[in-house]
Amino acid sequence: MKYILVLLFTGLIASAQSPKEQLNLMPWPQSVAVNEGNFTLSKNFEVNITGNPNPRIFGGVTRFLRRLDGRTGIFFKQGFIAKLNEVPNAELQINCTKSGKIGLYEDESYHLEITKNKITLNATSDLGALHGLETLLQMLQNNSTSFYFPASKIADFPRFTWRGLMIDAARHFQPIDVIKRNLDGLAAMKMNVFHWHLVDDQGWRIEMKKHPKLIELASDGMYYTQEEIKNIVKYADERGILIVPEIDVPGHGSAILTAYPEIGSKVITLTGGTSEKNIQGTAIATYGIERNAGIFSPTLDPSNPKTYQLLSELFDEVCPLFPGSYFHIGGDENEGKDWDANPKIQEFKKKNKLATNHELQTYFTMQLIPMLKKHGKQLMGWEEIMTKNMSKDAIIHSWRGPNEGVVAGQSLIDAVKKGYKTVLSNGYYIDLMYPIESHYLNDPMPKGANLSAEEKARILGGEAPMWTELASPLTIDSRIWPRTAAIAERLWSAENITDVANMRKRLEVVSFRLEELGLTHISYKAVILRNVANNQNTAALEEFSNVCEPLKGYTRNIGGTEYQMYSPLTLFADACTPDAKDSLLFDEAVKQYLANKSIENKANVSQFLNKWITLNKDLIALSTKAPLVQSLLPLAKKLSNASEQILNVLDNKSNIKTSELKELVEQCNTKVHADVELSVYESLKKLI
Template sequence: MKAKRIFQIVAAVTIMGGNITGTASVLESEEAFSRLLPIPQKVMVGEGRFRIEKSFAVKVSGQPDDRLYGAASRFLRRLDQRTGLFLPQDYVEKGETLESVGLEISVKRPGEVKLGEDETYFLSVEAGIVRLSAETDLGAMHGLETLLQLLSADEQGYYFPVSRIEDSPRFPWRGLMIDSARHFMPLDLIKRNLDGMAAVKMNVMHWHLTEDQGFRAEIKSFPKLHEMGSDGMYYTQDEMREIVAYAADRGIRVYPEFDVPGHATAWLVGHPELASLPGPYEIERGWGIFDPTLDPTKERVYEVLEAVFTEMAAIFPDEYFHIGGDENEGHHWDQAEHIQAFMKERGIADNHELQSFFNKRLLTILEKLDKKMVGWDEILQPTMPTNIMIHSWRGRDSMEAAAKQGYASILSNGYYIDLMQPASEHYLVDPLPSDIDLDEEERARVYGGEATMWSEHVTLETVDSRIWPRTAAIAERLWSDASIRDVEDMYRRLDTIALQLEELGLTHIKNRDMMMRRLAGGYDIEALRVLADVVEPLKIYRRNADLSYRSFSPYTLLPDVAVADAKDARRFRALVDAYLETGHAADKAAVESMLNVWRTNHASFARLADRSPALREALPLSEALRDLATLGLAAMGGESPDAAPVLERAREPVAKVELQVVDGVERLLEK
């Protein structure tokens, strides 16, 4: 394994002056550069190290936006926290005089937080000084994140390896959608995720603010929208401005989504006159697609929408504005006699044409506000003008069709992180794969993509663990060269970035133990941890196939402490591969060690479940793991047990989770 990783890192970099010689130097290079995520476009490795001393300080020159001084100060504090050096420079300030400079940052001009801004940076680490230069402060901030990832240590202390990096993003739109409407997300949660986005060079937050389950934005002209449609959980306009400013300080654009005409129940609680059918309406507590829909035939609807969009346009300076447009099945339109008469009178053939009529009215409003319309791919209809953006969620076909027809587009199909698929599934999805049937002009219309964190099955305790670290893999796909596709290497680096993200306040690791302590009813969670580390939540919306979950259901059970990439399951698969490939005694012992832990764990888990009733539904799962481990040990001992009943039982979902080690044991049986 070590030799393979050495080859990978050497293949990914250029050697400065050809002066890496011998295995030791190669190993040093691997140690220093194997943590980078996203992988930069060009890395040149040299010999030597810049030693970080207590006198280390940062100087900024050129013409940056003032936000760079804040970013450099945060960089300094994070560096200090990692090294414990008590660096004397408290803040990086304009025009300050420094006795010693460790990092020089030079920026030509202030960057604009807008689509297509220059984000290129050049990082040079020499033995005596580190230099970071960029056209804009946005690029310089990306370079600071790369430099932090290069931090290394040896017996002499901390250092940055001598190197030169030239880097820029492959796609200009690298986003994360956060759904604050189904489950409300507090401001501090939004902020820490913005910090996580900046750490992996993402630059767009798409804020989903309305749904059947909640209208989350204060609207001063029509206050009943948020007062009656939110259960009191909404963002004031000052709070939304606070988020926009916080994001801009990190080089991140924020644009809102107000989903219409469907997914509109919360709009109608305070304003039933906007509905296609008479009310009253109540906030929806379940999950799914619901019928309440805005009435496209009423002028009052457009008056309210214009007022809402106008207030939001003053808060969100980004040029893009998302109107949703998805999953309108049109049942209430079909049932409303006045809507059917309207369609007949105007020659509107079906609900698709009616929604296009509605969207064109919205486009007129947005154009008056100097905004560009974004909508889910349902809005891609023959009569829509091409000055809108198509957000592809149902499949790549709509994105390709949009590009061919002259529309800009972004991709989210394949990046739905709420589906609880492993990072490898998302990592290999490319907005512009090599075999895509688009010419150069059409390719230029594909701006990038967004990970989507829909919030049906997350709460403020669990959402970080659903976003991170998998979204970092998507960030690399949208930043790095298309040739970067090694899944094993991605996982290795993802484990490192997961730990680094914790320093930003993200709770994807630490909340898990907290929730397990709650489930176990005490501090001893080892038996639960052993089980949780080999299971994953049901995927692709199967968790709620029985419609048992609602807004206030408990999201505190085994599927909520399970993660999409079960740590020990992934480790077990790697060990089995190594054992089957080599047959070495050490590899065999490693596999047997894991199987023995699982075989003996059930007795401890059963005792835990005796005093923790919430865990009892998982007892059959723990038994299945025990029997599966027993089967694997028997196979490794040369026995040929009857495996079919054990394997069949182990594949059955229990307590909304699935065991992820069945295939590994089956491979042992086939040996």
């Protein structure tokens, strides 16, 4: 992007009032040209809509006006917009040629032109117009007294057609309002797919009228009613978002089998009789809702006709709730343990010439394709469904990587080469608390894979999965945002938009603005810290959270058994997020100091170190009335100890041996306290 900017601005810098670098657009549009002058916002601002849009544009424009007046405090005259051409002379003119259809491959492009007196937004459909309104909101600038839009011309369209977020509502149930505000966040980031993970070992979350046992026995009372689901589908449609539901089978089956143990694969052998005559038999195993995290053995029995009978009935009830063309059937992490132990299943394999459990699972999955096709739906599944005989109509969801013992994203390449359409999730696992940069630079289009144009076209896009083993309704927004905004840019913007520093700068504003949608990714932190502090001043905790990050990957909940699905997620670790605020700042200060040991640069580094020494004392003071602070003290002390000695070294007041200092800094790399790690460890190491 740097190069484009340089070229474009050569002729503009002298006259433009708002250089493009000042704009905090995200995802960055395909083409932006800033012109001289501004459109100043006043209470006379009105919007007019023409053309043949879908009525969803009316709600979209009404919400746009409410967000604009919320930000500016300007009392607009226009209230609710419900008709075409209501205000022919309005300053903002929106025209859409046709009604947008929710789904893939729709034309989502828009053209936005801002001049001093008029704004025009032209789009093929309302879907593009909704994107254009989000861009217009992001264009808002201000001086000390007024708000304005810089005169400009933007032409924009997405790079990928699948720009998704998945929310796991099974592990921790996420109420309707959580889903709604996140749909608003997706729309603001021009994302268009919401993948709703509705069934897993930890619960079945869909009201079933014909099979009520699923919610009675396998939901703990936490599920979406069918009306709520329809309501969410409508809410998503109004925001241009496709919903892809998921029922995960044949593995991850604890919840389904809690209600219907008769279609489970587990065998229980009964032994009885007398010493003379040994009687053996089998019985149906019982299952329970899973409370831990991990991969479990409960698996549907693919040899049992009842399994298909039930699944067919379930799809018949669930499919009509979702008008979209895709249905995700999971298919992941089936280790086949219960299949191997079940003689009936082994016999079935032999009879049907299925050599491996993979082939058996393919057999299973192939049965589901017509069940879904009946409802006009295409089957999608996690990459494990991609086996030799799998239908090419299936969409392959690429997710595994080194953690699963395979090459990251290899399945994506394999899929398109074999003729499958595919979506990338590997590298976008936002639940794992990795830094934003790792997600941002993860491109769905594999570099150096030598794909044909046809193969490339099969890469539909990407999707960020938000698994919820460790996320509650209180914390989930902070796990999704703002990092998903960076993923949105990867999926929408041009391939060469990869300047991380520039992205970070824009993201700060974008993240703040997401708050107006009701997202709680910023405000939730104070709620948790007040709880941890036991209603004392939270300043020290806030400060400590700026250098602490939750343990990454799968290390916070080792073995998946430390946290049950009802364990508290109101702890200090839950108030922390990846990319802790002081990490980058401190690292920058260290770099500058190492490059030039000036007094100023030294003072910059020392300021952090001194802050952390004080912080340790403040946390000790806080802990006298707050038991939840206790677990932080060892880590705060380690940071303080290292800071003290480094400070002495910087001041040439120290006689400490390098090995001792190293050991002190190494102590800052311990990951055994309060489920967090110190994000400044690597920078501290540089100072030794």
